[in-house]
Amino acid sequence: MRRAHRLEELIFWYVFDRPFCVRNDLGRQFGISPATVSRAVSALVNDGLLIETSAEVASTGRKPQSLRINPEIAVLLGLDIQLDGVLAVVTDMAGTLLGRGAAPCDAQEGAEAVLTASLAAAGAALEDAEIDRSEIGHIGVGHSGDLDIKNGVCVSWANAASWRSVPIRAMLESAFGMGVTIDDRSRALALAERRTSPEDWDYPDALYIVCASGIGMGFFVDGRLYRGASLGGGEIGHTVIDSNGPMCRCGNRGCVEAFAGSVAILQQVRGALASGTPSSLRAVPDSELSIRTVAAAARQGDAVASLAIERAVHALGTAVANLVQVLNPSLVVVCGQLARAAGAEMLAGVRRAVRAQCVETAARSVEIRLARPKKDVSAIGCALLAAEAEAERALNARFSGRE
Numbered sequence: 001m002r003r004a005h006r007l008e009e010l011i012f013w014y015v016f017d018r019p020f021c022v023r024n025d026l027g028r029q030f031g032i033s034p035a036t037v038s039r040a041v042s043a044l045v046n047d048g049l050l051i052e053t054s055a056e057v058a059s060t061g062r063k064p065q066s067l068r069i070n071p072e073i074a075v076l077l078g079l080d081i082q083l084d085g086v087l088a089v090v091t092d093m094a095g096t097l098l099g100r101g102a103a104p105c106d107a108q109e110g111a112e113a114v115l116t117a118s119l120a121a122a123g124a125a126l127e128d129a130e131i132d133r134s135e136i137g138h139i140g141v142g143h144s145g146d147l148d149i150k151n152g153v154c155v156s157w158a159n160a161a162s163w164r165s166v167p168i169r170a171m172l173e174s175a176f177g178m179g180v181t182i183d184d185r186s187r188a189l190a191l192a193e194r195r196t197s198p199e200d201w202d203y204p205d206a207l208y209i210v211c212a213s214g215i216g217m218g219f220f221v222d223g224r225l226y227r228g229a230s231l232g233g234g235e236i237g238h239t240v241i242d243s244n245g246p247m248c249r250c251g252n253r254g255c256v257e258a259f260a261g262s263v264a265i266l267q268q269v270r271g272a273l274a275s276g277t278p279s280s281l282r283a284v285p286d287s288e289l290s291i292r293t294v295a296a297a298a299r300q301g302d303a304v305a306s307l308a309i310e311r312a313v314h315a316l317g318t319a320v321a322n323l324v325q326v327l328n329p330s331l332v333v334v335c336g337q338l339a340r341a342a343g344a345e346m347l348a349g350v351r352r353a354v355r356a357q358c359v360e361t362a363a364r365s366v367e368i369r370l371a372r373p374k375k376d377v378s379a380i381g382c383a384l385l386a387a388e389a390e391a392e393r394a395l396n397a398r399f400s401g402r403e
């Protein structure tokens with residue numbers, strides 16, 4: 001929970017959500033004089049909480065000293081929990097990678113296996129970054145299963161049947177002896193994509209669509225990640241776009257994910273191959289069938305692959321167009337493995353759908369682009385999940401006892 005009793009704290013959190021804002025923005029936002037802004041900002045800079053840079057913002061060319069959270073006020077530890085192992089990273093507050101460590105495990109064996117791997121991966125990442133564990137006060141964790149984020153419980157996990165109602169947050173807090181923020185891996189990836197892309201910061205209302213085995217989203221409102229009543233906001237994957245469509249793993253029919261998730265795309269390709277439809281993908285061993293091989297075959301004109309990709313792009317385009325119509329964002333960024341494998345087709349399809357299905361004002365005011373490839377982006381997002389708690393800790397350390 002963000003504490004903001006003092007003007008300095010209000011300014012700190014404003015800059016937290018809007019890196020590269022300038023002093024004039026603060027005056028307008030809080031209705032305060034330039035002298036008051038100056039006093040408060042100087043105090044925050046002197047305390048080492050904010051930094052001022054003269055970096056130019058490319059899209060506007062403005063050059064006044066812009067404000068950012070000092071990336072060094074805390075080091076962040078993130079755990080990216082996957083079915084076959086845990087990747088841990090250490091970053092600064094800006095998401096710059098300082099160290100990484102991985103530990104394999106078979107999550108199907110249960111939560112204890114994941115806890116053991118988490119401790120091992122975290123230890124390796126801290127050692128790699130030459131950071132003492134005592135410098136970490138809170139951990140960010142991304143999880144692949146279906147989560148009750150508010151209560152920190154993994155309700156279920158496809159491909160790991162033993163995971164039913166596992167209180168994973170409490171288990172990690174107990175194992176590490178510190179607070180844990182847990183969230184969906186795709187939302188973590190969206191967070192990293194935003195925080196590490198300065199070119200996006202001029203677009204305060206933005207959607208980051210994450211196309212992986214499922215479809216996820218991070219929705220930023222005025223620079224801040226939208227979370228919703230039970231903290232699960234942005235679950236685009238299970239919005240129904242065709243009630244007669246294929247079965248989804250959630251039990252409904254025709255969810256976006258049932259068309260555009262990589263699991264669904266590969267399932268469709270396998271189904272077509274099993275029914276005897278001619279395809280160049282017959283030459284690919286089943287173990288090597290991936291979104292990348294399917295997208296490559298589609299580009300070579302293979303009918304089975306093309307149909308699966310077209311169906312995915314059409315479903316995703318429809319879903320994004322609905323979101324653009326309702327939310328009126330200024331930026332949509334398409335991220336994830338499908339965006340990497342079939343980026344050109346995705347971008348064209350989503351732009352086409354938005355043009356065709358949205359009212360003109362909404363369609364005209366949104367920029368749609370692909371994410372640039374970034375290493376370890378999902379794990380970096382997990383670390384950034386801890387940024388708010390660590391920022392709170394740094395603020396409290398500076399301001400407690402000063403009331």
Ligand SMILES: [Zn+2]
Pocket residue numbers: 237238239248249250251252255257258
């Ligand atoms: Zn579904």
